Every structure is written in C-alpha cells, then in structure tokens.
Amino acid sequence: MRLLVLDYLLKQSAAVSLSDLETYFHRADRITLYRSLKTFEEKGLVHSIDDGSGAVKYALCPDGCSPQEHHDLHVHFFCTRCRETFCLPKSRIPDIALPEGFSAGEVNLVMKGTCNTCRG
Amino acid sequence: MRLLVLDYLLKQSAAVSLSDLETYFHRADRITLYRSLKTFEEKGLVHSIDDGSGAVKYALCPDGCSPQEHHDLHVHFFCTRCRETFCLPKSRIPDIALPEGFSAGEVNLVMKGTCNTCRG
C-alpha cells in the first residue's frame, strides 16, 4: 500500500490531501492512507503543508530532508480556482525583521492567487 | 454581548481564539461568541488569523479596514511556548518572486518562535 501511495505522490505536480488519496485509492482504507502519510513525514520523505484550506496537504520533500529536520523553507502557493497547492522551491522566504525580543524559528508562507494553468 | 466581546478584544495584546472567549465569558453561549466574531469580521472590525495552531484566532484590525477589504498584510507571530499569536504590523510582507504564470493575491505569513515575554 505504501509503495502505491509513494508511486502516486511521485506522479503529482501538486500537493495532495488525505481525501485526494482516499478518492484515488477508493478501495484502500482511509486510516491506512493517513498512516502512510504520517510515516512518510516522520521518515523525511514528505512534508506537510497547511495552506489554510482546512485539510493538510502533503508533498514530496526535496533532497536532503531527514527524519530529524525538514527544511521545507520554501513558499507554497494555493490556487483559489483549482484549490491546488504547489511547492515553490525556487521562491525562498526572505528574512523578516522582528521586533525586539522576538526570536524566529519556522516560517509558514502561503501565497494565494491563480496558478499558471488556471489563468485566463 | 457584542459590546462585552469588543471590550475584551480591546484589552488584549495577543489574538484570541473562540475558545479563549468561551473560557472568559463562561456564562455566554459558544455560538453567540462565534457569531460575534463573524459579524465583527464582516464589518471590518477584526481580522482572522490562521496560525496553524488548529484554532482560528481574531484580532482587531488596524484603522482603514472596511467590510469590503481587509488589508491585514502584515506578519503574524506564533509563540511556540505560550502559544499566543501576535500581529506584527511593523513587519511588512516583502514581495515574493513567483514563477511564470502565477498571479499573487493574498499572502499568509506566520512566523514561529518565542515572543518577547517568553524568552529566557
């Protein structure tokens, strides 16, 4: 099952949600798919994306992610038309000036708009 | 009830969630508080913040927000210790380079780390 899920992820250009998997693998159990994603995430194969759509999405990690540390510090793009979420590894997150006393850790940056296939 | 909620919001330095309100106004109904926030948001009084904590938080808008358009294009900061979320209106979101064909709309930028009261 996990191999099938991994194969599916490799073919996607956009991030997938659990319900996406559920729709595609309609014969498989929801929980199995859920745990597959969780395991992949733990092992550093995929990273999760909270794009504000209500459902967490997952995408394959770039090379160099380890179980200890995910460095998915790239921008994510959520298309408001097709509701797909894309990783934009080329668009790095710039440094943000913080007020005195604040120390930065992770950053979550999600842009919204229309993607290249949805523009008209 | 709404006046009480508004009064409460005015006294906060951090964004509040629905359950925060629920805890404070323990005699009021959850739904009434929920709808108060929704009404405030519609009218341009508050803006909602998705900080990734699982619960949407709300904070008063800066001057100039209208029912039609919220311009809360500032950075939000989520403290991983006290789990409070702060608006950082001084930290503007820089422009992000997008790939060809992508057009930008809203941006959600949440930084995580420790706030000025939680640093040790």
Add this chain to the structure above:
DNA sequence: GAATGCCCTGCAACTGCATTGCACTTTAGC
C-alpha cells in the same frame, strides 16, 4: 397599548478532518 417585524441569543444538531485503540493479517527474521 397591541401588533408587527427585526435583531440578538441559546439550544441542538451536523459536518469535516484528525487521531487513537484494538483486533486481525501479513511480512520478515530465525
């Protein structure tokens, strides 16, 4: 002052997504 209508409130119920427990099956190691 009674009737009408609107707005606010409270109760109940429902949805969607995430998560866990437990039993069963399959796989891998010996």
Add this chain to the structure above:
DNA sequence: GCTAAAGTGCAATGCAGTTGCAGGGCATTC
C-alpha cells in the same frame, strides 16, 4: 515452520467550525 514485528482495517472519539430553528428583547407603527 515458528515467532515477533510491522502493516492494515474497523470502530470510535475529539475538536473546531457551521447551520437551522425557536424564543426573547426591542423599537416602530397603527
């Protein structure tokens, strides 16, 4: 082949958000 571990399926739960509906306050109108 036997045994332990890993993977899977089913059930149930939790939590945040949301909606429908009915009752109550209040002001306007006749």
